[in-house]
Amino acid sequence: xxxxxxxxxxxxxxxxxxxxxxxxxxxxxxxxxxxxxxxxxxxxxxxxxxxxxxxxxxxxxxxxxxxxxxxxxxxxxxxxxxxxxxxxxxxxxxxxxxxxxxxxxxxxxxxxxxxxxxxxxxxxxxxxxxxxxxxxxxxxxxxxxxxxxxxxxxxxxxxx
Numbered sequence: 001x002x003x004x005x006x007x008x009x010x011x012x013x014x015x016x017x018x019x020x021x022x023x024x025x026x027x028x029x030x031x032x033x034x035x036x037x038x039x040x041x042x043x044x045x046x047x048x049x050x051x052x053x054x055x056x057x058x059x060x061x062x063x064x065x066x067x068x069x070x071x072x073x074x075x076x077x078x079x080x081x082x083x084x085x086x087x088x089x090x091x092x093x094x095x096x097x098x099x100x101x102x103x104x105x106x107x108x109x110x111x112x113x114x115x116x117x118x119x120x121x122x123x124x125x126x127x128x129x130x131x132x133x134x135x136x137x138x139x140x141x142x143x144x145x146x147x148x149x150x151x152x153x154x155x156x157x158x159x160x
Contacts (some may be wrong), residue, residue: 001090001117001160006104007075009114010123011068018064025061028054067108074107082159085137090121093143093154101154105134 031037032050039047078088085091085105093101102121110125124130133145134156143154 003078003088003090003160004075006090006114006116006121007071009116010104010106010109010112011071011075013112013114014064014068014071014109018061018068021057021061021064025054025057028057070107071109083138085134085156085159087126090160091134091137091156092158092160094157096153100157103130103134105131 028050032047032054034047037047037050039045074088079086082089087105087107089105091103091105093103095101100119102119103124104121106123106125108125109123110128110131112123114121114123124134126132126135129147130145133143137143137156139156139159141156143156145152145154
């Protein structure tokens with residue numbers, strides 16, 4: 001499995017989200033500063049609401065940019081030792097019903113899904129319940145993931 005290509009796919013998705021956030025920020029800022037939206041009375045809050053929205057969108061764009069930077073740094077320093085699960089690893093898991101699941105252990109953007117080599121790969125971060133259960137595991141280990149009141153069991157089939 002070519003992890004450089006996988007990270008490129010993740011970066012492409014993150015760049016799309018980032019551009020979306022920038023566009024939304026610009027639209028909200030335009031609405032907040034539009035002459036048509038000047039408050040006519042104390043109850044007219046459209047411009048104020050748009051300003052809050054613009055601020056939130058700008059924060060979202062900054063978070064997206066930070067995610068992109070984290071993946072760019074990871075791409076430069078991919079792990080060579082694949083004996084244990086760590087940042088930059090792809091983990092092939094099998095659940096108790098013999099269903100395959102592929103996860104990429106990444107620094108950010110948990111939950112993002114990409115298709116690579118015909119497999120759906122889900123990004124999992126170290127601070128998620130799934131990530132906490134996976135970190136440091138080795139091939140052949142059993143992993144139990146506690147989410148809410150459910151426990152899901154997986155076997156670590158392979159680490160790439």
